[in-house]
Amino acid sequence: MNYKTSWFGRQKRFNVPQLFSVLIIIFFGIALIHKLGTVPNLEIDEVTYMNEIRSLVKYGTDIHGLSWPVYFAGIFGYGQSVEYAYFALPLIKVIGFSIAKVRLPMVLLTLLTMAMLVWLVYDQEKQKSLGFWLMLSLSCSPWIFISARWILDCNIAPVTFVLGLILLCQAWRFEARGGRIACYTLSALLIAFSVAGYMAGWLYIPIVLILVVIYALKRHVMSEKVIVSYGILILACVMPLIAFAYNFLIVKRATPGHFFWFSYPPMPILRGTSFINFQDPHLFKLMFLNFITGINNYISGNDGLAWNSVGPYGVVFPFLLILAILGILTPRDLLNENTYHFKNIIIISLIAFLPLMFVITPNYNHWNFVNWLLAILIGFGFYYLQERLANKLAIVIALTTAFTMLMFVNLGYYGRLNNGTSYFTSRDVSRGNLRTIDHLLKPKNKHSPRLFILDLRVKSLQAYAMLADVQPISNQTMLSRSDDKQNFDLINMSSHHRYGNIYDSSLLQKKYRKGDYLLVRTDDQGLVRSHDGKFMVKENVQHKESKYRVIQRLSYMNIPFMLLRED
Numbered sequence: 001m002n003y004k005t006s007w008f009g010r011q012k013r014f015n016v017p018q019l020f021s022v023l024i025i026i027f028f029g030i031a032l033i034h035k036l037g038t039v040p041n042l043e044i045d046e047v048t049y050m051n052e053i054r055s056l057v058k059y060g061t062d063i064h065g066l067s068w069p070v071y072f073a074g075i076f077g078y079g080q081s082v083e084y085a086y087f088a089l090p091l092i093k094v095i096g097f098s099i100a101k102v103r104l105p106m107v108l109l110t111l112l113t114m115a116m117l118v119w120l121v122y123d124q125e126k127q128k129s130l131g132f133w134l135m136l137s138l139s140c141s142p143w144i145f146i147s148a149r150w151i152l153d154c155n156i157a158p159v160t161f162v163l164g165l166i167l168l169c170q171a172w173r174f175e176a177r178g179g180r181i182a183c184y185t186l187s188a189l190l191i192a193f194s195v196a197g198y199m200a201g202w203l204y205i206p207i208v209l210i211l212v213v214i215y216a217l218k219r220h221v222m223s224e225k226v227i228v229s230y231g232i233l234i235l236a237c238v239m240p241l242i243a244f245a246y247n248f249l250i251v252k253r254a255t256p257g258h259f260f261w262f263s264y265p266p267m268p269i270l271r272g273t274s275f276i277n278f279q280d281p282h283l284f285k286l287m288f289l290n291f292i293t294g295i296n297n298y299i300s301g302n303d304g305l306a307w308n309s310v311g312p313y314g315v316v317f318p319f320l321l322i323l324a325i326l327g328i329l330t331p332r333d334l335l336n337e338n339t340y341h342f343k344n345i346i347i348i349s350l351i352a353f354l355p356l357m358f359v360i361t362p363n364y365n366h367w368n369f370v371n372w373l374l375a376i377l378i379g380f381g382f383y384y385l386q387e388r389l390a391n392k393l394a395i396v397i398a399l400t401t402a403f404t405m406l407m408f409v410n411l412g413y414y415g416r417l418n419n420g421t422s423y424f425t426s427r428d429v430s431r432g433n434l435r436t437i438d439h440l441l442k443p444k445n446k447h448s449p450r451l452f453i454l455d456l457r458v459k460s461l462q463a464y465a466m467l468a469d470v471q472p473i474s475n476q477t478m479l480s481r482s483d484d485k486q487n488f489d490l491i492n493m494s495s496h497h498r499y500g501n502i503y504d505s506s507l508l509q510k511k512y513r514k515g516d517y518l519l520v521r522t523d524d525q526g527l528v529r530s531h532d533g534k535f536m537v538k539e540n541v542q543h544k545e546s547k548y549r550v551i552q553r554l555s556y557m558n559i560p561f562m563l564l565r566e567d
Contacts, residue, residue, distance in 0.1 A: 041426070117134055450516045
């Protein structure tokens with residue numbers, strides 16, 4: 001059924017499935033924004049990233065004083081990508097900083113990618129329901145819901161990568177030269193930014209581009225001149241990153257460097273956990289097991305990491321994976337020419353990741369380039385099933401998918417049948433915990449209480465203390481509050497003994513005085529773990545005879561802690 005409406009005298013035709021596509025995006029956007037500032041709780045990587053964004057907004061540098069950084073060294077020295085920070089920066093400058101506001105650009109970018117996909121596949125005469133099925137699949141992906149609501153720096157790369165592919169295929173659709181140039185340019189920029197968004201992209205995206213170029217030449221959708229121009233633009237954009245990678249991996253530079261106006265840090269820690277151990281004596285067996293483990297993660301609906309997944313819901317619901325195969329098989333006669341090209345590009349992108357499945361350690365973050373691709377192919381599978389195979393079955397599966405998504409959001413994500421308890425609502429550090437940290441650590445006078453951390457590195461809590469400050473602090477202030485003498489101490493960068501009023505256990509004997517706070521790890525029975533007998537014994541701190549009073553309970557890295565004070 002079609003409806004006609006007039007916009008400024010021009011006749012446009014809209015069909016019901018397309019209308020529902022737009023409604024899905026709207027309702028999904030509302031779901032993503034709901035409680036955005038309080039759920040999920042604050043995970044350490046997100047907190048360190050928020051501090052980088054605050055520093056860029058206030059001082060134009062990262063927390064280590066580098067202007068226009070191409071990579072963040074971070075507090076611990078293991079690094080984070082800069083892509084999301086630059087996307088968020090303009091909006092945060094305009095609307096100000098808060099937890100919700102700094103998460104908002106990820107939500108908006110996710111919704112923009114979905115809207116652009118609807119625009120790409122929109123056709124008045126053919127594939128009328130395809131946009132609806134694609135939006136249903138994307139909005140019912142647990143991983144897309146999880147990753148759109150918080151800042152894990154690597155998770156922006158798949159979004160901008162898919163958006164770049166959409167714009168590339170949109171360029172093939174345009175007849176007007178100006179439209180083609182605009183789409184090619186934006187596509188190249190987004191794909192270049194995706195390389196900067198995640199280290200795995202350094203390997204993956206060049207493979208995709210080579211295969212896409214071969215496909216484009218074979219299908220005559222891009223001329224050699226356009227391909228060269230497109231490639232030069234991408235290369236120019238990633239040159240600062242190439243300079244950083246060369247100095248980081250080859251030269252192993254110990255001081256910051258510059259590429260024109262861009263800066264890059266030295267990296268004391270090679271973040272190699274994304275890859276298998278290439279020195280393993282049974283390398284090929286390890287590669288095969290790596291591949292099998294990764295596939296099993298998707299089939300079982302759980303990668304074992306609470307911040308990535310809620311078993312058994314997975315990246316996409318495991319019962320939908322068969323539809324991804326149907327999506328690959330969707331015949332050409334059901335699609336217009338440009339959508340057919342787009343589907344093939346998505347398949348090519350999935351194939352490009354296959355060799356990396358043997359060497360990139362398997363979890364949903366490390367394999368995150370696959371996740372959007374699977375959800376899109378499932379959307380094509382829904383469409384094929386509805387159009388050619390079993391219309392009623394497609395409707396039944398769609399209703400089951402929507403119901404399962406409601407279960408995931410309410411039970412798995414918000415824990416609403418478990419006293420509101422889930423990883424996202426009760427683990428890590430809540431906004432309330434952050435206010436407590438701010439209150440405890442704000443110096444009132446020279447005799448202000450100190451906080452001694454007995455089971456963590458000082459830098460672990462430093463990130464939260466920096467975020468708790470009303471105003472972001474400068475690099476000089478950060479150094480003055482700690483025992484760091486320089487920004488890039490490549491030996492001791494990941495740990496030091498003091499930050500402001502926070503001290504580690506090595507200073508307990510020397511600095512502790514009655515009235516100071518102790519942050520201690522507890523076991524499953526709420527018992528404090530043993531430390532120096534002068535300050536702590538293994539006892540129930542809630543007992544009336546206990547020496548210490550419980551001030552606050554909090555979770556950090558999925559481990560329960562108590563904040564204690566001596567009575």
